[in-house]
Amino acid sequence: MNFLLKAATVIDPKSPFHKKTVDIQIENGIVTDINTSIKAKDNSKEIQLENLHVSRGWFDSSVSFGEPGYEERETIEHGLEVASKSGFTGIALNPNTLPITDTSASVGFLKGKAQHSAVKLYPIGALTVKSEGVDMAELYDMKQAGAIAFGDYKKSIQNPNLLKIALLYAQNFNGLVLSFPQENHIAGKGMVNEEQQSTLLGLKGIPALAEELQVARDLFLLEYTGGKLHIPTISTAKSVALIKEAKNKGLQISCSTSIHNLLLTDAELVRFDSNYKVLPPLRTKTDVDALQQGVKDGIIDMVTSDHQPMDIEHKNVEFDNAKYGTIGLESAFGTLNTIFGVEKTVSMLTKGRSVFEIENDTIDINSTADLSLFNPEGNSTFTIDNILSSSKNSAFLQKSVKGNVFGIVSDGKIILK
Template sequence: MNFLLKAATVIDPSSPFHHQTVDILIENGIIKDIDALLEVSENVEEIKLHNLHVSKGWFDSSVSYGEPGYEERETIENGLFVAAKSGFTGIALNPNTLPITDTSASVGFLKGKSSQNAVSLYPIGALTVKSEGVDLAELYDMQQAGAIAFGDYKKAIQNPNLLKIALLYAQNFDGLVLSYPQDNNIAGKGMVHEEEQSTLLGLKGIPALAEELQISRDLFLLEYTGGKLHIPTISTAKSVQLIREAKAKGLQVTCSVSAHHLYLTDQELSSFDTNYKVLPPLRTQKDIEALLEGIKDGTIDMVTSDHQPIDIEHKKVEFDNAKYGTIGLESTFGILNSILSLEQTINVLTSGRDVFKVENLSIDKGNKANLSLFNPKGTTTFSLDHVLSTSKNSAFLGKEITGNVYGVISNGKGII
């Protein structure tokens, strides 16, 4: 398909057209021309949208669907459509499927299932066989099949020697190791943040210490082994400080934070709404302020939706029995755009591409078109009407968001 974007404001500091309002001609997936005014020609679809802004395609470093094994939660086909309508041209898919993505064959299945789509799917391979934390999975073979990183989703590596070996081994092929930050011995049977609110509600708590101890351990191991470590979805003020200090030492450590940990606190739990049951648990306003500061000074490398569809049978139950997780693709831009500047929002939605080594092209003539289309203005209340996912477990229902997403142009296709 060929497209002509009319009067599009470019938000891309790496582009010579940054902050300019231009027409963008895309032919066969390539940006053919950019100018103040371009004429529509035959076989070109003209796209004129209110207050149209474009940026480099957004990348989400932590997305779960369900397929294979849990298709009732979300299929790959619908999940990629949701991602496109939410502005994401690339997603890293977590290995929490059935079977677990721990072989080159399972990585190949995901790549094949998602090919020919506007949104690029990048599998994350499990770090250990069946994500059981006992034996390393076939990391190199999975990388050769298309895996971009290795980690056990929401499962901490309790054996420090296993993580040490993984960090050493992955250096042979420049692999990126993920380590979920939770010491299970400290977390115990906790479900929410351990502080005043958990006591008032009578819910077992997970102290911030559980996250911070694990991060401290992992950073010591990284300093010893070298290699590259990514710590997904940090949530506490002390975690930010620990990673800030590690980066100052020159360690190759990166981290992400979920959008809901930048916006929601444990005060939401008073409703006992299971959509707020997430891992890590929602923390305090003090933690949010530290996380936002971490974004502004570059300690936190990226923001993820941490999109995790859970079917109603496993969410609309007693709080103790409900599964962890919230969907987030549809709401991430609107939430971030409410609390960060537009340029900060775009930066944290695209910076993960460099960390995970996926294509990251600026908006310029001759480059592939990998674009997110959006309007940063206007406020609305996020409701079920905004939810395109099969599962509806959003923690943001009823919250105010800023701006709206039109869609994407990527891989020679447009979903708008």
């Protein structure tokens, strides 16, 4: 199908049309013309949207759905539709399914389920068999089947020798290893940040030290082995400092932080709302400030919604018994835009592709049309009516958001809310 985007402001610093308002002709998934005014062809669908802005397609490096095994939380088909209407043209899918994504067959299943979607699904394979942290999974076979990285979602590798071997082995095929930053013996049975707020509320705490010890250990291992390591969803000021030091040494280290850890503090816990029960836990304002500065300085490579749907039976219970996780695809752009502005927000939502070595053409004539469509202006409140996901466990309910996402152009299709 062919489209003509009318009066679209381009947000792409690498594009010759950056910050220019132009018409964009797309034919068979390729940008064939960009000009101040283009007359629609007979076989083109003309798209006119209020204050339309376009950028290269957004990518989320940590998304969970449910299927297979937990379809009541979210299916792949519907989850990808949610991603498209939230502005994402690509998502990395975590291996926290049942069964765990730890074989080439399970990777192939996920890719097969997504083959007709406009959103590209990139599976993350489990680093260990059944994500049990004991035996290394079939990394090379999963890489051949289409896995883009390997890690056990929200489960840290407690055996340092296992991580050492994984980092060494993955170098044979340029594999990227993920290591969740939590030392379980320090974290214990904690569920929120160990600080003044946890004491006031009488909730067991996870000290920042639990994350920082693991980050420091993993960086020592990386320095010894070489290879590529990605630390997902860091949450403390010290973690930012440790990763900055490692990057200055020239190590191939990357990291992300989740949008809720980037914007919210443990002060949200005062109502014992289980939507704020996340892992890593919400930290202090000092940590939030350090994370935001880390994003601005480029120490933190990308942000993620860390989208984790959870059915009401696992969230609408006592805080102690609730499962971890919040959805975040729908609120990602609007919440980031309130703090960082449109250009930095777009940068944060597109940078992850380079770490995972996923191509993303700049917006130019003859480039692949992989675009996010949005209006960066207009303030509103994020409510349950804005949630498209099957599960409604959002930490951003009743929070201010700025802007509106229209949808995407990808794989020769246009998806609009």
